[in-house]
Amino acid sequence: MGAVLETSLPRLRGFTVSLRTFRRVALANVLWLFVIVASGATVRLTGSGLGCEHWPGCNAGTKVLPTSYHGYVEFSNRIISGVALFVALGTWLVARATPSLARWVRWVAGTAVLITLAEIPLGKITVDHHLNPWLVGTHFLLSFALLALGLIVLLEAWDVRSDGVPSWVRRVGLVVGAACIVLVVTGTLATAAGPHSGSVAVPRVWSFRPAVWLHVRATAVFGISFALLLAWLAFHRLRQVRAALVVIGVLAAQMAVGEIQYRTKLPWWLVLTHVTLAAALWSATTLFVALLWRARAPKMA
Numbered sequence: 001m002g003a004v005l006e007t008s009l010p011r012l013r014g015f016t017v018s019l020r021t022f023r024r025v026a027l028a029n030v031l032w033l034f035v036i037v038a039s040g041a042t043v044r045l046t047g048s049g050l051g052c053e054h055w056p057g058c059n060a061g062t063k064v065l066p067t068s069y070h071g072y073v074e075f076s077n078r079i080i081s082g083v084a085l086f087v088a089l090g091t092w093l094v095a096r097a098t099p100s101l102a103r104w105v106r107w108v109a110g111t112a113v114l115i116t117l118a119e120i121p122l123g124k125i126t127v128d129h130h131l132n133p134w135l136v137g138t139h140f141l142l143s144f145a146l147l148a149l150g151l152i153v154l155l156e157a158w159d160v161r162s163d164g165v166p167s168w169v170r171r172v173g174l175v176v177g178a179a180c181i182v183l184v185v186t187g188t189l190a191t192a193a194g195p196h197s198g199s200v201a202v203p204r205v206w207s208f209r210p211a212v213w214l215h216v217r218a219t220a221v222f223g224i225s226f227a228l229l230l231a232w233l234a235f236h237r238l239r240q241v242r243a244a245l246v247v248i249g250v251l252a253a254q255m256a257v258g259e260i261q262y263r264t265k266l267p268w269w270l271v272l273t274h275v276t277l278a279a280a281l282w283s284a285t286t287l288f289v290a291l292l293w294r295a296r297a298p299k300m301a
Helices: 002-007 010-014 019-045 069-096 103-128 133-157 167-192 208-235 240-263 268-293
Strands: none
Touching: 019 069, 019 133, 019 268, 069 103, 069 133, 103 133, 133 167, 133 268, 167 208, 167 268, 208 240, 240 268
């Protein structure tokens, strides 16, 4: 597939764009990925997962457009997903046409296109299997992987760098990143075990209370490991502290919303807020960990 992408558009070899243009495209890509996360969560939480049971139209026969509330929610998500594919493809094409970019940036952008393409048939398979929770969870987590790739490309586009740190600190940063992955996965399990099943009753992956128990413990592990790393960075007055404070702010907001939604019997709009904040926390953590590895070049004497 990579070879096809490399050779399918030879005309781009003589076409170049400015770094400023690529920065705008990379930013638009990340912003739209946030939209697709919120859109997909809305489909699930409003019970609209089976609002459109046919492809590419919402209904069989000549009635292509949706005819119900749930159909409009699901069909809107399909449109947003389609736009996401074009934005990802545009990001890759513009990256290829930006001479100043490192080669690996083009590979990362191309990988994002392939994952976005894979999301489309996965969505159809998920509907065909009546919202199997494992398929729904995989579909959701892939969007977080896309968000991470988009953020890495964005950092390189804007050449965002920070202070150099010892190698052991960078490795601890990877541990924090891994803890955030566990946090996101356990949160996905908790949501899948919750009351928002979709437009039909679907099987649960687990019981809700044990899933929440695991998610709360994962939050504690992430918070403690992150706090220890933050203390070291603050003691040495490094620039990464600014990114760390953003992570703390988002984590505090998400924990507050999580507690409120639990005590108010999980209204769908509050769960949607919690999921959106999870995407923000994942993004902030990705940027924080990446900055530990992106040291500024030393100044010339």
